[in-house]
Amino acid sequence: MTFPKQIRNLIEAFERLPGVGGKTAARLTFYLLHVPDEEINRLGNAVLNLKKDIYYCSICKNISDKEVCEICSDPARDKGLICIVESPLDVFSLEATGKYKGLYHVLHGVIDPLHNMGPEELYIDSLMEHIADSGKRIEEIILALNPTMEGEATAMYLKNKIRNSNFEIRISRLGMGMPTGGDIQYADETTLQQALAGRRDYE
């Protein structure tokens, strides 16, 4: 027995999403078979309209519904500080802290040779333009890339690139160590090494 074509189509489309296997795809599809039509239309249209009127901000490449995003166009933001992140979701997480008042630059990926992502696939040229256009206003660039192999490689690449471009800019990275609520017993060696190396005076 095979499922009708419409059902197979949706199972296959769900399976193409990251982290969704065959069982989950079938479960989601059969769930949708039992919901009211409005629910189905809501999801289907939300997918189809996803990219409608969505732009990458012409300055920082964050997603936006305007040509220049609300962060880049906010006069209260500190234009001397750029935080470089991998994805717009990282911007969202950092904004949720309420502690960062500078600008961002979204690379939309990291250098990852195994997945054919080289520096030219990332928004690095526009970052260098952003820095050049700002003249001497930029004081610090925070490399807020994930502490993974690919993130480290990308951070290294960017550090060299910015250094070689003769801008006098402080380049920093996010602090590393134990996450809040973490358990020393279960922390991996690298994290503990970073936590020891990054220890601070207890005030």
Place this chain on the structure above:
Amino acid sequence: MTFPKQIRNLIEAFERLPGVGGKTAARLTFYLLHVPDEEINRLGNAVLNLKKDIYYCSICKNISDKEVCEICSDPARDKGLICIVESPLDVFSLEATGKYKGLYHVLHGVIDPLHNMGPEELYIDSLMEHIADSGKRIEEIILALNPTMEGEATAMYLKNKIRNSNFEIRISRLGMGMPTGGDIQYADETTLQQALAGRRDYE
């Protein structure tokens, strides 16, 4: 910072799916932002077309693209045997064994008072019609419901209903015990009790 409306719409629509939380919904949405438009259209249209020309088989209520499904209309199937299941996915799993040659009847749910599912929400009337229409041809009904509280309650209800309707039909249930690849050490007490009670001669 908030995401543009189109992005929030899709995150919210994904979040309404069972087992999909906020983080997963955002991850899927941002994944789709980076795929080619054909991929997006494929998923969106598959959702919108899901229920188009999909029927419940007029006999067994399994999903089908015809009025009578391919199993009910297959002359090679044993019409004397009906296997009662909760969902079309169960039909698919049982068919995958290649060992069952009878018919099915899909209830589309189980009795579950906590979620407002009573017997009248299930396809039980059509099951009784199916049995009555078949006259004396039906020899056995297999209650293949999940071994959960709700599945047990539904099996009990159906057993009484079929017994009270004065049909001379054998009513059976699926065997219970250790699943293949299971670990006795980690099996729960009820499963082990069932495995002991259902032990068979080693031939």
